[in-house]
Amino acid sequence: MTPPPLPRAHATLAFFASLAFWPIYTCLKPQARLWVRGSRAENAGTPSPSITLGNTTSIRSKAVIQIPPYAKRASRKIWRKFRKVLEQGQGWGGGGRKLAKDLADGFAYNLDLVCMLLDAIGARNTLKFMEVCESPMPTGIRVNTLLTNITQLAISLSQLGAKIKHSLDSPEPLGSLERIARSGEGFCIYGKAPSWVGSGMLYLSGHYMLQGGASMLVPLALEPRPGETVLDLCAAPGGKTSAIALLMRNKGILVANDRPNRRRISALASNQHRMHACSNTIITALDALNMKSLNPFPLNFRKVLVDAPCSGLGILRKYISENSKSKSRSRQNIKLLADNQKKLLLAAIDIAGANAKIVYSTCSVTAEENEEVISYALAKRNVKLIPLPSLPGGSPGLKRYGSTLFHPSLSLCRRFFPHIDGTDGFFIAKFQKIREGSEKARENSPRVGGNSEKFRADLASGDRKRGRRDEEGIASGKALALSKVEKEAVMASFKHFYPLGLNLSERSEKLLRIRDRVFLCPEKIARTLVAFPKDLPVASVGTYIGTLTPPRESSGGEVGFKLSVTGLGLLQNSTSRIVLTAKGSNAFIYGQNILSSDIVKTEGIGASRVGVVFSTEGIPLGIGKLKNRKIVENLADIGKYVRDEDNLGIIS
Numbered sequence: 305m306t307p308p309p310l311p312r313a314h315a316t317l318a319f320f321a322s323l324a325f326w327p328i329y330t331c332l333k334p335q336a337r338l339w340v341r342g343s344r345a346e347n348a349g350t351p352s353p354s355i356t357l358g359n360t361t362s363i364r365s366k367a368v369i370q371i372p373p374y375a376k377r378a379s380r381k382i383w384r385k386f387r388k389v390l391e392q393g394q395g396w397g398g399g400g401r402k403l404a405k406d407l408a409d410g411f412a413y414n415l416d417l418v419c420m421l422l423d424a425i426g427a428r429n430t431l432k433f434m435e436v437c438e439s440p441m442p443t444g445i446r447v448n449t450l451l452t453n454i455t456q457l458a459i460s461l462s463q464l465g466a467k468i469k470h471s472l473d474s475p476e477p478l479g480s481l482e483r484i485a486r487s488g489e490g491f492c493i494y495g496k497a498p499s500w501v502g503s504g505m506l507y508l509s510g511h512y513m514l515q516g517g518a519s520m521l522v523p524l525a526l527e528p529r530p531g532e533t534v535l536d537l538c539a540a541p542g543g544k545t546s547a548i549a550l551l552m553r554n555k556g557i558l559v560a561n562d563r564p565n566r567r568r569i570s571a572l573a574s575n576q577h578r579m580h581a582c583s584n585t586i587i588t589a590l591d592a593l594n595m596k597s598l599n600p601f602p603l604n605f606r607k608v609l610v611d612a613p614c615s616g617l618g619i620l621r622k623y624i625s626e627n628s629k630s631k632s633r634s635r636q637n638i639k640l641l642a643d644n645q646k647k648l649l650l651a652a653i654d655i656a657g658a659n660a661k662i663v664y665s666t667c668s669v670t671a672e673e674n675e676e677v678i679s680y681a682l683a684k685r686n687v688k689l690i691p692l693p694s695l696p697g698g699s700p701g702l703k704r705y706g707s708t709l710f711h712p713s714l715s716l717c718r719r720f721f722p723h724i725d726g727t728d729g730f731f732i733a734k735f736q737k738i739r740e741g742s743e744k745a746r747e748n749s750p751r752v753g754g755n756s757e758k759f760r761a762d763l764a765s766g767d768r769k770r771g772r773r774d775e776e777g778i779a780s781g782k783a784l785a786l787s788k789v790e791k792e793a794v795m796a797s798f799k800h801f802y803p804l805g806l807n808l809s810e811r812s813e814k815l816l817r818i819r820d821r822v823f824l825c826p827e828k829i830a831r832t833l834v835a836f837p838k839d840l841p842v843a844s845v846g847t848y849i850g851t852l853t854p855p856r857e858s859s860g861g862e863v864g865f866k867l868s869v870t871g872l873g874l875l876q877n878s879t880s881r882i883v884l885t886a887k888g889s890n891a892f893i894y895g896q897n898i899l900s901s902d903i904v905k906t907e908g909i910g911a912s913r914v915g916v917v918f919s920t921e922g923i924p925l926g927i928g929k930l931k932n933r934k935i936v937e938n939l940a941d942i943g944k945y946v947r948d949e950d951n952l953g954i955i956s
Contacts, residue, residue, distance in 0.1 A: 378410035441621035481726030488520025518730035542575035549581035618729020
């Protein structure tokens with residue numbers, strides 16, 4: 305029996321209702337089709353010819369990845385036009401140049417760069433990578449285990465208003481990004497990070513470092529141990545360097561090198577001091593390509609990290625609010641970077657000791673900067689790839705790139721992708737240097753650094769071809785022992801805070817100076833520096849505690865000493881204390897003077913009226929001078945790390 309026809313009024317209403325909902329239907333249908341087809345392809349396990357996909361369902365949470373509308377529109381348009389190519393997930397065959405051009409136009413990339421991504425990871429992965437790179441990246445927090453632990457810090461930041469997605473004791477399974485961060489003693493803050501994250505009291509006092517999840521895995525891949533001799537060849541601004549020092553528990557010798565650039569060396573030194581990871585660190589300012597020209601180097605490095613300068617294509621999510629120049633990289637730009645990376649890796653292998661382990665990493669996803677560099681090193685040096693330690697997430701290295709087939713051992717490398725692991729894009733590989741034939745392999749390859757004696761002569765005369773302007777302002781040189789008069793000036797300064805001064809014999813440490821700056825370092829480090837070449841520019845060694853001042857008439861013609869805020873760790877147990885409220889502490893770290901209403905108590909303040917300023921939690925904030933018990937004059941505070949442009953402390 306056929307149903308009766310609808311009344312004319314009802315039919316008219318249905319017709320107009322369909323017209324009203326038609327635009328909504330046309331907008332939602334392609335996006336729904338995109339995700340359904342994408343999930344079907346993943347469930348079917350259809351891989352790209354050059355990369356094995358991981359399970360991406362753990363990061364498909366709107367709380368983690370929030371794709372902006374313009375990126376969704378561009379993605380939908382490309383899916384409609386190249387649906388068959390994208391559903392296959394293999395290469396970019398049928399799409400050809402048109403697919404590459406639409407991707408480049410839709411997401412504002414250089415066309416050469418899009419073609420390189422398509423060759424490396426295929427069409428579907430390239431689209432997902434570019435789409436996710438338009439979304440904001442959660443803020444990674446790496447915990448300083450010398451001062452606190454992950455649970456205490458997460459609670460403290462949550463109470464201050466930070467949005468931490470998973471509670472640390474929650475039975476809810478962690479997503480890929482969180483698992484990666486937790487393995488590196490870290491976690492993530494989701495949503496817009498509060499303004500105080502990179503300038504608050506806990507940050508300035510070294511309780512944590514801002515660092516991406518995949519970046520936290522690089523020091524774990526190196527596996528540094530206490531007592532070893534380790535080299536970080538391209539160390540600035542110091543995120544991975546401080547993590548290495550903490551894994552070594554500040555025992556052993558860590559040489560952190562970077563090119564002679566004032567801002568980079570200052571950032572490296574300030575971050576090492578802020579994170580209390582400086583006592584076993586020697587910071588040198590030397591072009592890494594010339595370091596091996598100082599053979600024989602006085603140290604036998606057992607572990608070497610090469611975190612090479614790269615295109616930064618893996619960290620595009622950090623710069624979505626800016627016009628990132630990484631998107632405009634051309635094939636020629638990438639080639640120039642790759643050539644430099646090959647030279648850096650060869651230099652690292654040459655300077656490493658026999659059977660040493662070398663880790664190579666970049667924050668890029670191109671094959672030119674990763675697999676091709678690894679293949680070059682395998683061909684030019686007597687090294688082999690070895691398995692990485694157990695790290696969460698990641699995909700094996702590429703098996704092929706375009707028409708190039710890579711050695712099967714490159715599957716031991718690890719790639720991290722934003723659209724698969726939720727982290728920054730990263731690449732990590734680990735070598736072992738083979739003793740037999742390593743010298744012969746070095747002789748068969750052209751030297752990068754040139755003649756050792758000629759380089760030393762050029763360095764002494766200041767006639768190097770590059771970086772002369774960058775070197776201006778870097779206080780580097782030979783580390784020397786203090787004279788008796790200089791040592792007395794330093795000890796007298798510490799008597800303001802300790803009745804007995806600084807007892808070096810109990811600490812097994814020595815005072816050294818580089819020009820007018822004074823450092824406190826372990827005796828083992830001091831003995832090592834004696835063997836350093838005189839022309840090797842050392843910028844910092846151990847803990848920087850202050851600066852020697854020339855004799856003045858007002859001081860009776862005696863050498864003076866100005867204590868630095870970077871030496872606050874030595875004053876943790878000072879008997880001269882000024883304790884402030886939470887409000888007063890926050891004001892003090894930004895250079896303000898403090899009124900009596902924000903002073904909780906004072907202890908052991910002598911005739912000089914100078915004492916170490918603490919928060920109520922016992923965190924040393926700086927040095928202050930008490931005036932009539934009404935005002936604490938700010939003489940030095942830990943906030944200088946963010947106020948001084950030469951001591952930038954935020955890590956990429």
